[in-house]
Amino acid sequence: MGPVLAGVLQLLALVGALALVHIPFGNYMARVYSSEKHLRAERWIYRGIGADPDARMTWPAYLRAVLAFSLAGVLFLYLLQRLQGVLPGSLGFSAVTPAQSFNTAVSFVTNTNWQSYAGEQTMGHVVQTAGLAVQNFVSAAVGMAVAVALVRGFARSRSGELGNFWADLVRGTLRILVPVAALAAVVLVACGALQNFSGVHEVGQFMGGRQQWGGGAYASQEAIKELGTNGGGVANANSAHPFENPTPFTNLLEIFLILVIPFSLTRTFGVLVGNVRQGYAILGTMAGVWLGFTALMMWTEFAHHGPALQAAGGAMEGKEVRFGTGGSSIFAVTTTLTSTGAVDSFHSSFTGLGGGITMLGMMLGEIAPGGVGSGLYGMLIMAVIAVFIAGLMVGRTPEYLGKKIGAREMKLAACYILVTPALVLVFTAASLALPTPPHSMLNPGAHGFSEVLYAFTSASNNNGSAFAGLNANTDWFNTMTGLAMLLGRFLPMVFVLALAGSLAGQRPVPVTAGTLRTEKPLFTGLLVGAILIITGLTYFPALALGPLAEGLA
Amino acid sequence: MKNSVVNTGRLLGAGLRALLVLTVLTGVLYPLAVTGVAQALFPGAANGSEIKADGKVVGSSLIGQQGYSLRYFQPRPAHGLAENSVNTQYRLLVSGATNLAADNKELLRQVEDAKTKVVRDNSVPGHPVSPSDVPADAVTSSGSGLDPDISPAYAALQVRRVAARNHLPVTAVRELVADHTEGRTLGFIGEPRVNVLELNIALKDLTARR
Numbered sequence: 159m160g161p162v163l164a165g166v167l168q169l170l171a172l173v174g175a176l177a178l179v180h181i182p183f184g185n186y187m188a189r190v191y192s193s194e195k196h197l198r199a200e201r202w203i204y205r206g207i208g209a210d211p212d213a214r215m216t217w218p219a220y221l222r223a224v225l226a227f228s229l230a231g232v233l234f235l236y237l238l239q240r241l242q243g244v245l246p247g248s249l250g251f252s253a254v255t256p257a258q259s260f261n262t263a264v265s266f267v268t269n270t271n272w273q274s275y276a277g278e279q280t281m282g283h284v285v286q287t288a289g290l291a292v293q294n295f296v297s298a299a300v301g302m303a304v305a306v307a308l309v310r311g312f313a314r315s316r317s318g319e320l321g322n323f324w325a326d327l328v329r330g331t332l333r334i335l336v337p338v339a340a341l342a343a344v345v346l347v348a349c350g351a352l353q354n355f356s357g358v359h360e361v362g363q364f365m366g367g368r369q370q371w372g373g374g375a376y377a378s379q380e381a382i383k384e385l386g387t388n389g390g391g392v393a394n395a396n397s398a399h400p401f402e403n404p405t406p407f408t409n410l411l412e413i414f415l416i417l418v419i420p421f422s423l424t425r426t427f428g429v430l431v432g433n434v435r436q437g438y439a440i441l442g443t444m445a446g447v448w449l450g451f452t453a454l455m456m457w458t459e460f461a462h463h464g465p466a467l468q469a470a471g472g473a474m475e476g477k478e479v480r481f482g483t484g485g486s487s488i489f490a491v492t493t494t495l496t497s498t499g500a501v502d503s504f505h506s507s508f509t510g511l512g513g514g515i516t517m518l519g520m521m522l523g524e525i526a527p528g529g530v531g532s533g534l535y536g537m538l539i540m541a542v543i544a545v546f547i548a549g550l551m552v553g554r555t556p557e558y559l560g561k562k563i564g565a566r567e568m569k570l571a572a573c574y575i576l577v578t579p580a581l582v583l584v585f586t587a588a589s590l591a592l593p594t595p596p597h598s599m600l601n602p603g604a605h606g607f608s609e610v611l612y613a614f615t616s617a618s619n620n621n622g623s624a625f626a627g628l629n630a631n632t633d634w635f636n637t638m639t640g641l642a643m644l645l646g647r648f649l650p651m652v653f654v655l656a657l658a659g660s661l662a663g664q665r666p667v668p669v670t671a672g673t674l675r676t677e678k679p680l681f682t683g684l685l686v687g688a689i690l691i692i693t694g695l696t697y698f699p700a701l702a703l704g705p706l707a708e709g710l711a
Numbered sequence: 712m713k714n715s716v717v718n719t720g721r722l723l724g725a726g727l728r729a730l731l732v733l734t735v736l737t738g739v740l741y742p743l744a745v746t747g748v749a750q751a752l753f754p755g756a757a758n759g760s761e762i763k764a765d766g767k768v769v770g771s772s773l774i775g776q777q778g779y780s781l782r783y784f785q786p787r788p789a790h791g792l793a794e795n796s797v798n799t800q801y802r803l804l805v806s807g808a809t810n811l812a813a814d815n816k817e818l819l820r821q822v823e824d825a826k827t828k829v830v831r832d833n834s835v836p837g838h839p840v841s842p843s844d845v846p847a848d849a850v851t852s853s854g855s856g857l858d859p860d861i862s863p864a865y866a867a868l869q870v871r872r873v874a875a876r877n878h879l880p881v882t883a884v885r886e887l888v889a890d891h892t893e894g895r896t897l898g899f900i901g902e903p904r905v906n907v908l909e910l911n912i913a914l915k916d917l918t919a920r921r
Contacts, residue, residue: 168899332736399857469822
């Protein structure tokens with residue numbers, strides 16, 4: 159069997175596994191978010207928080223709770239890093255610098271997991287497990303909560319209420335993320351991943367000399383890092399590090415973990431709006447884009463254009479032998495079409511076009527299938543845009559899921575899709591116009607530009623992967639990517655929740671012969687078209703200067 | 712005004728309490744529970760998959776090493792691997808890739824130099840190695856810089872050199888490589904690979920026994 163066929167079979171295995179799991183898992187998540195009952199452990203937690211889980215929140219109340227919780231997360235994580243020097247269980251590592259602490263705190267709270275530090279030499283056990291990994295859970299739960307709030311906006315009529323943030327947060331963490339992550343973590347250890355709390359360990363080497371590595375909770379963080387589409391690794395090499403991703407099987411498992419919640423949430427959506435076929439239309443859109451991108455990535459990586467890759471006889475620079483070109487291509491597309499940003503191979507050394515595909519994946523807004531929660535709400539916003547475009551064509555007031563898309567709804571959706579491109583392009587332009595930021599580039603020419611464009615694309619879309627040659631540990635990049643992450647996470651959430659509130663307050667309109675059937679394949683086609691055209695028009699000039707210039711040279 | 716300050720404070724307090732409660736659950740109980748299970752069921756893997764030669768630990772079977780003499784099988788280049796630049800009381804391995812672009816001249820030079828060296832080192836009298844025989848993994852750095860494996864093709868390329876330097880029959884070394892070649896999982900997952908450290912330990916054993 160050749161490597162191309164093996165790559166395709168791995169892709170098919172993933173499709174099969176996801177097809178099997180998404181219906182029961184999606185149904186389960188729908189029950190989690192609509193159940194009236196609280197578990198006993200949850201009651202204790204609500205008592206600890208001092209919140210009433212049955213109180214119904216309007217959209218401003220829901221948003222305030224999201225923001226308060228996230229702000230608390232940033233402050234706590236910042237302090238934890240600044241105090242590392244005096245925290246026990248930190249391997250004797252010193253405190254993290256202020257700019258880097260800010261960047262990292264924002265990065266993990268916003269589900270980005272951009273890392274301007276090298277994990278194994280910077281973060282001790284306490285910061286890794288009680289700080290960073292906690293945000294891996296809760297930032298994912300926040301994303302799912304906001305997505306569910308938007309779905310409730312479509313599903314409810316004339317109430318204006320979106321549910322209770324604290325209940326959604328706690329249930330998402332306790333009933334969905336923790337059990338799946340714990341199971342996955344044990345499987346990872348069984349396959350070889352590290353999991354201990356020992357200190358720095360020194361062993362002799364085969365040829366003499368010694369090598370040192372720190373202990374760490376690799377497997378437990380790896381599991382939630384993928385499941386929560388976070389992406390922040392314990393080690394600098396992320397999921398390329400053998401302690402994080404020891405075998406070809408764990409590689410495939412990690413890709414599965416990244417995809418399982420975002421794809422299954424389309425089922426949850428279908429169940430909650432009372433029409434699972436609506437969920438299939440969204441699923442079809444996501445899966446179509448993901449498969450198309452993966453096919454393109456495999457094609458360009460196996461073709462290995464580029465002088466150095468041609469000289470080497472294959473695109474193996476930055477890739478591990480055990481994953482090969484196929485496994486690395488699937489991972490790279492999956493991590494950038496979701497908001498994950500974990501890497502099992504280094505995108506900067508991909509072919510020019512391959513690097514461009516990873517960037518374009520993020521530029522789509524990470525909606526195919528996107529981050530946990532954020533992918534679904536991003537895709538539903540695009541669906542609103544698509545029905546609007548269709549409405550313009552036939553001259554009817556657009557509707558989606560029985561709700562009218564009026565001027566207010568369209569303004570909010572338009573604001574949503576403008577935020578991230580504005581952040582990406584303005585921060586990139588500013589970085590290039592100023593004298594010192596370009597000094598951070600590792601590579602010359604078009605690829606150097608791509609490093610900066612990639613950095614702000616990744617930060618603003620809350621991805622976290624990088625063309626990692628860029629020296630991002632400078633005050634400029636720590637601060638500006640930090641701001642891009644904050645604005646790129648929370649401004650869109652404001653628009654999503656405002657839209658949800660507006661929809662929830664409406665009375666549903668009856669389906670008539672003139673209603674656009676959004677559960678049909680025609681709509682899936684329209685949606686894919688809208689996504690590609692809007693993203694293409696926005697980013698084509700920037701892509702032409704970077705990856706296209708490199709890839710077509 | 713005063714009311715909104717109080718409300719904001721109350722909300723922040725709720726946020727902080729929620730964070731602390733969830734930190735206990737996901738930041739303390741979860742990693743400890745996973746560690747407990749891991750240490751009970753898979754202590755070898757959980758503690759770094761250490762591997763011994765002659766009764767002494769010589770590293771981890773998951774972590775590739777550099778600096779093998781030409782008697783032994785060579786690993787992949789690791790130009791992205793570094794030593795720690797902060798917390799320098801330690802000398803930690805810091806994993807990483809070169810991040811050089813496909814059109815970067817420095818990367819092209821690294822690849823060409825590596826190829827020249829592989830051809831030179833592995834050409835034995837009567838059996839010259841042609842540059843087109845050299846597989847890609849032999850001349851490129853991995854993502855982690857710690858790749859423990861090489862491709863079976865790169866191992867095969869080194870067999871004659873290793874046999875000659877250790878005064879072993881070529882067939883014996885070839886057999887050794889075959890024994891240490893791991894195919895794709897279930898026939899299609901990943902790529903076939905040879906673990907360099909495990910192979911070299913077995914080679915040392917074989918040489919000692921003769």
